[in-house]
Amino acid sequence: MSTREEAPETRPPFPPARGGSRPGTRALTDRKPRKRARRGERRELIIEGAQKIFSEQGFSASTRDIAASLGVTQALLYKYFPSKEALIQAVFENRYAHGRFMPDPEILADTSRPLVERVTAFYGALFDFLRDGSLRLFIRAALDGYAAHDIYANELVRGSILPLVEAMRAELSLPPTSERAMSNAEYEIAMAEHGGTVFIAIRNLVYERGPHIEVKDAIAQHVRIWLPGALAEMKRIHADWSEQKPVSEALLQAPGLESVQRER
Template identity: 40%
Template sequence: MAGNGLPRHASRHRNRCRSLSLTKPAFKPDNKPAAPAAGRLPRGARRRRLVEEAAAFFAEVGFEGTTRALAARLGVTQALIYRYFPSKQDLIDAALAEVFGDRWNPEWDALLADATRPLEERLTAFYCAYHGRSTALSLRLFVRAGLEGQPLPGRHGARLTDRIFAPVIGALRAEAGLPDLTDKDMMRGERELAMTLHGAVVFLGIRRHVYQMPMPRSVDDIIRLQVETFVAGARHSIKTLHSAAGDSALAVPQLTPRGRR
C-alpha cells in the first residue's frame, strides 16, 4: 500500500495521469544554450543578439535592470551596448519592438469577417490561434511594461480595437439588426463588452507564465467555453446598450486610443 492508503499501482497511475494533464512552466531564459560572444558576431547579428537578450533580461528582472548587469550577463562591456543604443530607453524600445512587432496573421482578418460561419466558431478558432502566439517572454514583458510605466499597453490597445473588437462588435450588431459601425461609432460599453472575452483568454496565459500556475497543455476547450459564454450574454447585452435602458456612461462613443492619435 502507498502512504496515502491506495495500492501502489493506483497511486502510480494517479500521479502519471496528473503529470500528463498539467504542466507548471518556469520562465528560465538562462537555460537556453549560450550564444557566441558578441564580439565575434557581424554587426547586424550582434545588434540582434543584444536586443533578444535585453528582452529576456527585462522580462526576468524588470526594466529597472541595469545595462551594467545586462553587459555582465552577456560577457560584453557596457560601452558595446551604448555603441548600438544611445540610451537605455532606446534599448528597451528596441526590445519591445522585437517582441511586440506586428505578429498579426493576415488570415485572421478574413476569419473574423467571415459571416458564413457562426460567430462562436469564428471566435473560438481565432482565440485558439491568438493564444497560441503568446509566450512567457511576451506576457511577462507586457505585464512589466504596464507596471513600470512603459507606453506599450496604450499603443497595443489601439490595435486591439481596430483588429479584434471592431469585427466582434460589428458581428454582434449585425445579428441584432443594429446600425453598422460605419453609421454609428463603437460605444464605450461595447468595447468593454469585447474586452471581457479578450481579457479572459489573455489571462489564461498570465496564469501559466506569470503566476506559474499548473495549466492544461491545451486550453482550447477552455477557450471554447469562454467564447460560448461570452456570445450568449453579449447578444443580450449589446441590445441593452443600444436601448433606452442602457447605461448612459457606457453609451458614449469610444474614445480614440492613445496609440492612434
C-alpha cells in the same frame, strides 16, 4: 578577422553566453560562432535577448548585466542603442507596435465559419503570442512604471476589440462601426472576452497553476459561455442607442511610440 570553425550539429541552438546567461537567451558571440552576424541581425538579436531578460528580471537589469547575458561587450550594446531607455523603447516597439502582438483580424471577419469558432480561433492565436514572454514583459513594464500600455491600448482596440465588435454587429445585422461608432458599452463587452483569455494566460504562464483543462479548451469554453450573453447585451444596447456614448477617438488612433517612457 578570420572565420572560425562551424560548430557541431549537436550543439544546442541557444548556448549559454559568456558570463553565464540564462538558458534560452541566444548569445551574439561565443567560443565557436557559426558566422558573424550582420549589423541588422545583431540588433534584432540584442532586442530579442533584452526582451527575455527584462521579462524575467525586470527593467532594473543593468546594461552591463544585459551585455554579459548576451555575450557581448557593453560598448557593443551602446553602439546599437545609445542608452538603456533606447533599448527599452526598441523592445516595446518590437513586441507591441503595429499590431505585431495581435492575430490576423480576418479570422473574425471570415463569415464562412460560425462566430463562436472564429472568436475561439482568434483568442487561441492570441494566447500563442503571449506565451513567448510578451505577457511577462507587459506585466513587468507596468510594475516598473513603463507606459507600454500607451502602445498596447491603441493596438488592442484597433487589432482586437474593434474587429470583434464588427463581427458581433454583423452577426446581429446591426450597422457597421463606419456608420455607427463603437460605444463604450460595446468596448466593455469585447474587453470581457479579451480579459478572460488574458487571465487564462496569466494562470498558465505567470502563476503556472492551471487551467485544469487544456488551455485551448479553456479558451473555447470561455467563448461559449461569454458569446450568447454578449450578443444579447449588444442587441439591448442598440435598441436603446440614444443613451450610448462613443468610445474615445484617441483609442482608435495609431499610438505615438515616443510616449513609452518611465512614468515614475
